[in-house]
Amino acid sequence: MVELESPEELSYGPDGLLPVIVQDATTKDVLMLAYADSEAVRRTIDTKTTWFWSRSRRTYWNKGASSGNTQAVVEIRYDCDADALLVLVDPAGPACHTGERSCFFRSLESNKPPN
Amino acid sequence: MVELESPEELSYGPDGLLPVIVQDATTKDVLMLAYADSEAVRRTIDTKTTWFWSRSRRTYWNKGASSGNTQAVVEIRYDCDADALLVLVDPAGPACHTGERSCFFRSLESNKPPN
Numbered sequence: 001m002v003e004l005e006s007p008e009e010l011s012y013g014p015d016g017l018l019p020v021i022v023q024d025a026t027t028k029d030v031l032m033l034a035y036a037d038s039e040a041v042r043r044t045i046d047t048k049t050t051w052f053w054s055r056s057r058r059t060y061w062n063k064g065a066s067s068g069n070t071q072a073v074v075e076i077r078y079d080c081d082a083d084a085l086l087v088l089v090d091p092a093g094p095a096c097h098t099g100e101r102s103c104f105f106r107s108l109e110s111n112k113p114p115n
Numbered sequence: 116m117v118e119l120e121s122p123e124e125l126s127y128g129p130d131g132l133l134p135v136i137v138q139d140a141t142t143k144d145v146l147m148l149a150y151a152d153s154e155a156v157r158r159t160i161d162t163k164t165t166w167f168w169s170r171s172r173r174t175y176w177n178k179g180a181s182s183g184n185t186q187a188v189v190e191i192r193y194d195c196d197a198d199a200l201l202v203l204v205d206p207a208g209p210a211c212h213t214g215e216r217s218c219f220f221r222s223l224e225s226n227k228p229p230n
Contacts, residue, residue, distance in 0.1 A: 004223060019134045019199075021145055028143035030136055033199040045224060079218040080211050084134075084148040086219040096195050103194040104201040108119060109160060 004082060007041035011083040017053055018083055022063075022095065025074040025088040031095035032103040034061075036085065041076075048073045050087060069093030119197060122156035126198040132168055133198055137178075137210065140189040140203040146210035147218040149176075151200065156191075163188045165202060184208030 004010065012018050017035040024031055034052040036044070040060060043051035050063040050071040064070030071089035078085055096103040119125065127133050132150040139146055149167040151159070155175060158166035165178040165186040179185030186204035193200055211218040 004221075007223070019148060021136050021148060023145055030138055030145065030201050033134060033136060033194060041223075076223040077219040078221055078223055079148060080213055080215070080220070081218075084219075085223075086145050098195055100195070103196075104192040104199075105195075106119075106193055108122065108156075108191040108193055108200075 004078065007038050007045065009082070010038065010041065010078060010085070011081060012037065013083070015055075017055070018085060020050075020052065020085045020087055022050060022071060022087050022089055025090055029102050030104055031071075031089070031091060031101070034063075041085070044073060044076065044087065050089060063095075064092060067093070067097075069095065071095070119193060122153050122160065124197070125153065125156065125193060125200070126196060127152065128198070130170075132170070133200060135165075135167065135200045135202055137165060137186060137202050137204055140205055144217050145219055146186075146204070146206060146216070149178075156200070159188060159191065159202065165204060178210075179207060182208070182212075184210065186210070 016037045020034050020036045022031045035055060037053050040051040040053050052061045054061045070092045074088040074090060076087050094101050131152045135149050135151045137146045150170060152168050155166040155168050167176045169176045185207045189203040189205060191202050209216050
């Protein structure tokens, strides 16, 4: 169990990243999972919008900056090992690039829609 | 966007793992984040309880096997890139080894308890 004062004290992986779960603060739906380094966490705190590190594009990424589907940060939680974040947000639009509200819209071994 | 028939078709990282978010199917609280390889996902499907790969102990891990705090799997979802899982569960007890219901019980830059 870890008590933290700053994002630099979180436990990042060998690649300098940790996973960030984004959850709708109102509906409690899990919207997406992305990755952040300490700078992205710092930007998330400072701007109160979600910032990530894109592993494929190797660049910082402010969710919704181009699409308009921003995520206003309500609260940032960290887990017992301080190696994962849960960010509760008020989303301005769909989280998924497919237009779905959540990126987790398909079920394994099931054809039924999740909601 | 990826349509899947089996856990082997999910997109695993260079270490053979993907992150697994565990969410309470009833309260929708996010309980924990852990990692799984294709064998752990297969065991989760087959046993309808959560299986992970422990990166620190380098072994498979059936959540609750020793503590009794098992997680009965209600549904397994995968995200648009098929590189993260969301498992909805009915938990038999606390998810966290600290005894907290969720591992995400602390807030960054806040002293208030999350719930």
